[in-house]
Amino acid sequence: MKKRNFLITMVLLLAVSLVLAACGEEKTGGNESKSGDKKDEKFMKFLTGGTGGTYYPLGGAIAKVISDETDYQPDAISSNASADNVAELAKGNAQLAFVQTDVMSYAVEGIHAFDGEPVDNVLALGSLYPETIQIVTTPGSGIKSVEDMKGKKISVGAPGSGTYINAEQILEIHGMTMEDIKAQNLDFDESTSGIQDGTIDAAFITAGTPTGSVEGLSATNEVSIVPIEKDKVDELVKTYPFYAAETIPAGTYGLKEDVDSVAVLAMVAVVDSLSEDAVYEMTKALYENTDKIAHDRGESITLETALDGIGIDLHPGAEKYFKEEGLID
Template sequence: MKKKYIITFAVLLVLSLALAACGGSKQLTMLTGGTGGTYYPLGGEISKIISDEAEMKVTPSSSNASADNIQALADEEADIAFTQTDVMANAVEGTNSFEGKAVDNVLAMGSLYPETIQIVTSANSGITSVEDLVGKKVSVGAPGSGTRVNAEQILAAHGLDIDSDIQAQDLDFDESTGGIQDGNIDAAFITAGTPTGSVEGLAATSDITIVPIAQDKIDALVEEFPYYAADTIPSGTYGLESEVTTVAVLAMLAVSDSLSEDDVYEMTKAVYENTGKITHAKGKLITKESALDGIGIDLHPGAEKYFKEAGLLD
């Protein structure tokens, strides 16, 4: 009997040492986006903040972004992910890229900042309006991204069809700006926080234009899809001489409903109590006071607990 206790103690000692070696922290995966967008660098910072402030280790990973990220959460291939509020709403409703396959096991953690729809082209392309995209080679975003849905809706608001009126190219942000620089495509839809790294890189070597969306089309989009909001790209961004009117959705963090209330509470608190540590330009737009903006789906109970404690929910 004494020998049995000695063996048991030895096993427990080995296990405790193993846990101590890894900090006793849970290992979680965060899906971000393509390396040329905003999600990737910002996701790296947010992952570090959670890892530093909570009893868990969050590892960021690049991805095709919004729709693919939600599907990965639904398939339990990741724990937390960046997405767009509009794409999240589509997933819950089973519409657009989630037609016939509604998602019911992904919940909201909180929103982050406006994501601007940017229609990028070279300054000498002759493209000055959305209607000028007819017949052109246009990137509509990586497969499974929210950008494609935005492109489809914006084109439709102008009476254009994504499959027949343009030569749609399924490219990520870096491929899109590289294609414009090389002359392989004419324009690209890019949905990301401004300034966007890949667009900045293009603007550093080429004169570019951001195609504006007319006010009546903005009004129509906002009326039909309430998750859109009017937005403006300020003059000086990418070297632009004047501001550009467009629309935006919101970036948000979504989580698997399999995560515990305690874990999501700790993650939510870590992010929204430490936004001052975010050095990315979008950090100044991320606040706990705006964290519920545009959230059209249920909050995870852990996130709900934090926002109630913060006085932002009844």
């Protein structure tokens, strides 16, 4: 009888041990997933922009570099660009995204498109290149200055895009508002098609130059870029420090002369739930393999300018890499 009771006791102890072990494994597995287990993070959504802009093809090229150089595989997806990209990151619907530095600042501050709803779960990986504000038109429109756009049909960018806010701020510096123009919410392809068809007069396009959709327009039409005068550039930069003076060089889109304008910076933003290891490896892969980025903008992406224009916190993985490279203390 004693022997039987002993055996029953041992069986019960073994059963309890197995249950506790299983609970421990479940708890450990949950912690690994939260901290960013490589298996869970391998496939990521990378939001870019419209197919007619710079973001989409560049995003595909960067995703390929990261896939080739790391165990992670970002999938570049077309989107409505900056503001929508941040919103999707904040909701957890993607892990990486292209964003304008100005729009990212608005998101953290909870202003403009993010009015009253500041984003607190998106961090910076690094900045990429200047994004020029291009006011695209044709000589036949009669638009030679920002003021000439009064009463005209002007595309101000897709709903939720940073281009819309750029347009609003540039109009403001010139003493104008959206009420002074016939604003059209079109993406880049729709904008250049509209200019070609004569259904709109001009379009704000914020993108790295040359921009694919504008190059397409220049193949069939003579393109003009409306200049922003130097005093207005200075005023804009003083009012909104995330802008910088920029020149669109002669020869771009067949332009006969340089055109003065302004630019913001493109950056890569990531969700804060990504592990330090994942972001470290992706940051390292990006900035140490810019020569492998199969896009003209790859030449503008450098480690030396990786922190330009970034006004939000870095992800710990990116911070670790930049510290190793001596960019930050």
